[in-house]
Amino acid sequence: MGFEGAMPEISLSINGAPVTGTVEGRTLLVEFIRETMKLTGTHTGCDTSQCGACTVHLDGKAVKSCTMLAVQADGAEVTTIEGLAPEGEMNPMQQAFNDHHGLQCGFCTPGMVMRAMALVADNPDPTEAEVRHGLEGNICRCTGYQNIVAAVLDGAKALRG
Amino acid sequence: MEEFTYTRPATADDATGAHSAAEDAMYMAGGQTLIPVLKQGLAMPTDVVDLNRVGDLAGIQVTGDAVTIGAMTRHAVVAASAEVKGAIPALTVLAGGIGDAQVRNRGTMGGSLANNDPSADYPSAVLGLGATVTTNQREIPADEFFDGMFATNLEDGELIKSVTYPIPEKAGYAKFPNPASRYALVGVFVAKTAGGVRVAVTGAGQDGVFRPAEVEAALSADFSAAALDGVTVPADDLMTDMHAAADYRAHLIVVMAKRAVNQANGQG
Amino acid sequence: MSNVKIGESLRRVEDLRFLTGHGRYIDDINLDGQARAVVVRSPYAHATINSIDTSSVADMDGVLLVVTRDDWQREGFKPMPTKSGVKNNKDGTPLSQPDRHALAIDRVRYVGEPVALVVAETLQQAQDAAEALDVDYDELDAVTDPVKALAPGAPQLWDDIPNNLCLDFELGDKDGTEKAFAEADHVVSLDVLNNRVTAVPIEPRGCIASYDASEDKYTLYNASQNVHANRDTFAEVLNIDPAKLDHIAPDVGGGFGAKNSGYPEPPLCLYAAKRLGRPVKWINSRSESFLSDTHGRGQSSRVELALKADGTFMGLRTTTIGGIGAYAWTVGPFTPTGGSARTQGGPYNFPAMYYSGKAVLTNTAPMDPYRGAGRPEATFQTERIVEYAARKLGFDPIELRRKNLMPKEMLPHKTPMGLDVDSGDFPKLFEMTMDMVAKADQAALKAKAEAAGKKYGFAIAPYLECTGGGPKEHAGVTFNKDGSVELAVGTSSTGMGHETSLAQILAAALGIEMGRVKFQQSDTTATPLGGGHGGSRGMEVGGNAVKQAADEIIELAKPIAARLLQSETEEVDFEDGTFKAGASSVSMNDVIEASQDADKLPEGMEPGCLNHSSVFERGIISIPNGVHAAAVAVDTDTGTVEFLGYWVMDDFGTIINPMLADGQVMGGVAQGIGQAFLEDIVYDPDTGQLVTGSLMDYGLPHADEIPNMEIGYYEGEPTKKNPLGVKGAGEAGCVGACPAVVNAVLDALKDDGVTHIDMPLTPQKVWKAIRDKGAHDPKALLGDAA
Structure with a gap:
């Protein structure tokens, strides 16, 4: 039947490492990631699930970690921006964002990169229109998107090898 | 967010049991509407019964004459389903246009229907195709399921298990998104079935999803976009908000109906 | 030899931490x-x-x-001051500043x-x-509309501020402008709304x-x-x-003023x-x-244009009523007054201009600078009336603009608004833009739109703006023994990439490797003064502070170089990272190293003697200028607008890092497009409640709503107002965008009789304008209030 009482204990994998923790039922996944796990690369930019700054991967799929309870990630594999390039290097998508000036203030960037990675995992060779449409869950206020789109197309190419 | 007791049942029976045992419980399906609602304090249940681990609520079954989709099937799964696309392509169009990619990875058909947001997409498919909603208690025909804005005829604690959509001859869905939220400002589902033409409009009606008689009549005579030239929909019972007044919504219903018909006819 | 140059598109050094999740934002600090x-x-x-x-x-x-409030009063805490650049009403009395307590x-x-x-x-x-x-x-009772707030009988926010009028301002030659209007062959007038928006940094x-x-x-x-x-x-x-x-x-x-x-x-x-x-x-x-958060824009203006029969501009008169919220915030009263006056008339030759603006208190959130703060409004007002006049009087809008641009020979020129336009070549930028557009094949774009059952529209919008913000900036350079070079500047990058561009200026000037520069900003302990960010001042004031510090360090280093070269200080020249005296030379790197070693220093110099701070002070504000052009397709069935092309030519003077400049333009254009089509702060007029209180109702542009832009720079007319020759790049994008895209939509609808639609041009408003066949009252906003 699952959890009784207000403080479930959860076990999951974050960026490949096993993690256990006690949460409240109402604890959001983003709160668990940022406050309990101290992984502050995942950001909160709104409270209505629109900006996408909190995007992480849940079992390989992009989700908004502000619109999911932490307890719902029990048993799942979660990847955050910190898990894309654990050695402090940049992966090809991150490198493409750097090459194309696909970020300015950097606040939407982790969510944008996580979404971009999921997008190209589903569609390794997207068109520009597919990229633009595919980023509809992520808002950037700095770049005007042009360089983000260029970065995603280039990152996709690099990831195709 | 207010505190609540969280339960995570593994079966539908456990879910309904947990719901009825609690003082004021809510089911959580994909949570893409409910979690923001909880965050804003617009709902303060004592208990949240999470349906995400209930085993037999997700999945797609296509038979000769119907597509049955489990309540907890996520929008992304429906959108990507070759089987659904082969049977009722308009359903994949609809599911693929809900929210955004991240929302589609969590949001579910059953959650969307139980909430009956007046600007949600799925209610138009259920009503437009004359689907049947199967719950833990009974089967509810589409025409009897919806009961006005954010309301359905589900009993307290009644759980949607699946929806069975009869496969039409053809169908189409066209949505005009709210420029800010991207919810449907007007969404029109059209279906040509052996039993006749059905049209359902979401996003526009003061009482939620509805069937526009004028559009259905015109398309019943001639299932083509041209048949809708000159057809008007009365604005009286349509919503007005800062994004669209009733007259604009009335106009968009006809425009979106034409686009849905063209899509159904393979012309766009 | 220097590894980096001014004008090079260096990749950003700050990106690594942002892209790997290691940025340190305020909520990351505990x-x-x-x-x-x-x-x-x-x-x-x-x-x-x-x-x-x-x-x-x-x-x-x-x-x-x-x-x-009990604590606040007991402690005797003071209200927050306004620092409006305009402090007096037109009659010389001080502006009405209510106490704004925390x-x-x-x-x-x-x-x-x-x-x-x-x-x-x-x-x-x-x-x-x-x-x-x-x-x-x-x-x-509450009042949220500034025009209504001025009217007799309106709710009064402050007992001692009659009619909610905070500041009553004028600029220009009122009589001369009246005379120009009296002598004109044509006079056109239009009320123009610059919709209230907010910056929404993510x-x-x-x-x-x-x-x-x-x-x-x-x-x-x-x-x-x-x-x-x-x-x-x-x-x-x-x-x-x-x-x-x-x-x-x-x-x-992100900041954008907010x-x-x-x-x-x-x-x-x-x-x-x-x-x-x-x-x-x-x-x-x-x-x-x-x-x-502070909101921006929110101006209702009557714009009047006087022309000769042949289309020559004779005068421009703008009357603005701008809301500033319930208090006079930091510089809130300035924006609808002095801030919007300065660049009235754009790059056109206006013999006479007059601007009057009222800053009005309303029961709404504070108003303060939003990217551009007055210049987007002025440009929009100017460009709308020019387009409107062209349509009304039968001139080709492109030709009417071309005819009235200030010729290059006219510069330097002080406009009737007092703006010191020192450099530029407006006709050249206009033609360069038209050349870019021509390559895109207008006929093909039009055919594409029409094939999709849509209407094609095109517009071109020259703009002229000016910099602003704090006039002084500090740059401090410290050379560490480990070879690193600390650069501390009082500017504040909120995404503009100063960690790269300012380091680039230092590295290029000194001829040292970029990787050695450690950048520090936005710390009152690290820099004794600083102007932060605002008014496109990052490169103009911050960049020049770095350049000045670097140039002074080179002079400080010459005696060290002379000693190493066994020469005299006066014999030493510096170029590309190398000190030369006769045939011998020594690198800046070696001189920096020597500066840490007492044995290698001339008498009287101590290790660390190259550590140096400098304060640069801007004299006169710079004048960025350029031209935007947009091509759109309008779906008249729904009122939605799709972009077919967007072109920009900018004169920002010297470009430090073109890639970063592009980013500023692209982001600014996107915010302009957002304002033009989506963004709108709406208060319920009866209750004063904010209707657009979340991203569910306040629309921000998404990736599929912003076009690719073709951007060019003209660097042939760098300003002499500062050593780097830079004019500022941060705000120009949103200055040019609104008029370009709005006028393009109106061009598409000209055959439907549509002459004006107030921003934002939502699908509903565009559709209604078409349905109503353009029926529009040109005095719709101000009525008899102007």
């Missing part, structure tokens, strides 16, 4: 023992506060402190105004207590305050784009010595931190941000 604060905000647009009962929450779990004292005057600060052990506890705090109000505002009793010292981490000015404001409010307040901005997730102002929350948290003896952290939610 101090030991910190408490959490939540602001209790007014639910009413206008109400008397009868009482605040703190006993209602004192016993709640975790509650540590509730700060109210907490409402007698009345609340907008929804979201801070009424109390609740501090608790945890955020949840603070939120619960904030919700439970019992505040008793008597609601009063990172909400927030701060952490702490107090060290042993040293009587405060530290404030704050998502600010202006730490020095804000420090002075907060210190003034709290009656403390500014030297006792370290103000530090960590990585800031993180520039002196906000109430930081002084509240500073006070709470002192009271509690522990750090206090406050982070705004997005919903609260809509209520409490």
Whole structure:
């Protein structure tokens, strides 16, 4: 039947490492990631699930970690921006964002990169229109998107090898 | 967010049991509407019964004459389903246009229907195709399921298990998104079935999803976009908000109906 | 040899931490023992506060402190000052500045105004207590529209400010302009709305305050784009010595003006931190941000253009009523007055101009700079009336513009608005833009639109703007023994990439490797003064401060080089990172190394002697200018607009890093497009409640709504107003975008009789304009108020 009482204990994998923790039922996944796990690369930019700054991967799929309870990630594999390039290097998508000036203030960037990675995992060779449409869950206020789109197309190419 | 007791049942029976045992419980399906609602304090249940681990609520079954989709099937799964696309392509169009990619990875058909947001997409498919909603208690025909804005005829604690959509001859869905939220400002589902033409409009009606008689009549005579030239929909019972007044919504219903018909006819 | 040059598109050095999740934004910082604060905000647009009962929450779990107006009055804290560039009414009397306290004292005057600060052990506890705090109000009538607020009988926000008029301003030659209008062959007039919007940086505002009793010292981490000015404001409010307040901005997730102002929350948290003896952290939610961040634009204007029969411009007259919110914020009164006056008339040759503007108090959130602050409004007003006149009088809009641009020979020129236009070549940029557009094949674009059943529209919009913001900037350079070079500057990058561009200027000037430069900004301890960010001043003032410091370091280094070269200081020249005297040479790197070694230094010089600080002061503001052009397809069935092309030619003077300049233009254009089509702050006119209080109703542009832009730069006319020759790039994008895209849509609808639609051009408004066959009252906004 699952959890009784207000403080479930959860076990999951974050960026490949096993993690256990006690949460409240109402604890959001983003709160668990940022406050309990101290992984502050995942950001909160709104409270209505629109900006996408909190995007992480849940079992390989992009989700908004502000619109999911932490307890719902029990048993799942979660990847955050910190898990894309654990050695402090940049992966090809991150490198493409750097090459194309696909970020300015950097606040939407982790969510944008996580979404971009999921997008190209589903569609390794997207068109520009597919990229633009595919980023509809992520808002950037700095770049005007042009360089983000260029970065995603280039990152996709690099990831195709 | 207010505190609540969280339960995570593994079966539908456990879910309904947990719901009825609690003082004021809510089911959580994909949570893409409910979690923001909880965050804003617009709902303060004592208990949240999470349906995400209930085993037999997700999945797609296509038979000769119907597509049955489990309540907890996520929008992304429906959108990507070759089987659904082969049977009722308009359903994949609809599911693929809900929210955004991240929302589609969590949001579910059953959650969307139980909430009956007046600007949600799925209610138009259920009503437009004359689907049947199967719950833990009974089967509810589409025409009897919806009961006005954010309301359905589900009993307290009644759980949607699946929806069975009869496969039409053809169908189409066209949505005009709210420029800010991207919810449907007007969404029109059209279906040509052996039993006749059905049209359902979401996003526009003061009482939620509805069937526009004028559009259905015109398309019943001639299932083509041209048949809708000159057809008007009365604005009286349509919503007005800062994004669209009733007259604009009335106009968009006809425009979106034409686009849905063209899509159904393979012309766009 | 230098590895880097000015003009090179260097990749950004700050990107690595942002892309790997290691940026350090305000909410990423947590101090030991910190408490959490939540602001209790007014639910009413206008109400008397009868009482605040703190006993209602004192016993709640975790509650540590509730700060109210009683504390503020007992402590004798001061109101926050306005620093408006225009301080006097046109009759010479001072502007009416109501007291703006961090907490409402007698009345609340907008929804979201801070009424109390609740501090608790945890955020949840603070939120619960904030919700439970019992505040008793008597609601009063509210007015949110500045035109209505000026009218007789309107609700009065302040007992001592008649008609809610904060500032009544004029600029230009009133009589001369009247004469020009009297002698004109044609006069056209149109009321134009510049819709109220807000910046929505994706990172909400927030701060952490702490107090060290042993040293009587405060530290404030704050998502600010202006730490020095804000420090002075907060210190003034709290009656403390500014030297006792370290103000530090960590990585800031966008600003666009909305993180520039002196906000109430930081002084509240500073006070709470002192009271509690522990750090206090406050982070705004997005919903609260809509209520409490500064808004921008929000001007209703009557624009009048006088022309000769052949289309020659004779005069321009603009009358603006601008809301500024319930108080005169940091520079709020300036924007609809002096800020919008200066660039009236754009790059056109106007013999006569007159501007009058009223800054009006309304029961709405504060108004302060939003990217451009006055120049987007002025450009929009000018370009709309030019387009409108062309349509009305039968001129080709492109030809009418071409005919009236100031010829190059006219420069330098002081406009009738007093703007010192020193350099530029407006006709050349116009033709360069038209050449870019021509390559895109207009006929093909039109055919594409029409094949899709849509209407094609095109417009071109020249703009002329000016820089602003703090005129002084500090750059300090420290050479460390490990070879690293610290560069501390008082500017504040909130995403513009100063960590790269300012380091690039230093590295290029000194001829050292970029990798050696360690950049520091937004720290009042690291730099004694700084102007933060605003007014496109980053490269213009900050860049020149770095350049000046570098040039002075080169002079300081020459005696060292002379000694190494066994020459005389006067014989030493410096170029490309190398000191030369006759045939021998020594690199800057070697000279820097020698500067740390007493044995290698000339007599009287000490190790570390190259460490140097410099303050650059701007003389006259610079004049960025350029041309935007847009091609659109309008779906007349739904009123939606799709872009077919977007072109920009900019004269920003010298371009430091073209890739970063592109980023500024692209982002600015996107914000302009957002304002033109989506963004709209709407208050309920009866209750004063904010209707667009979340991203569900306040639309921001998404990736599929912004076109690719083709961007070019003209560097043939660098300004002589500063050593680098830069003119500023940060705001120009949103200055040019609104008129280009709005006029393009109106071009598409010209055969439908549509002459004007007020922004934002939502699908509904476009559709209604078509349906109503353009029926439009050109005096719709101001009526007889102008």
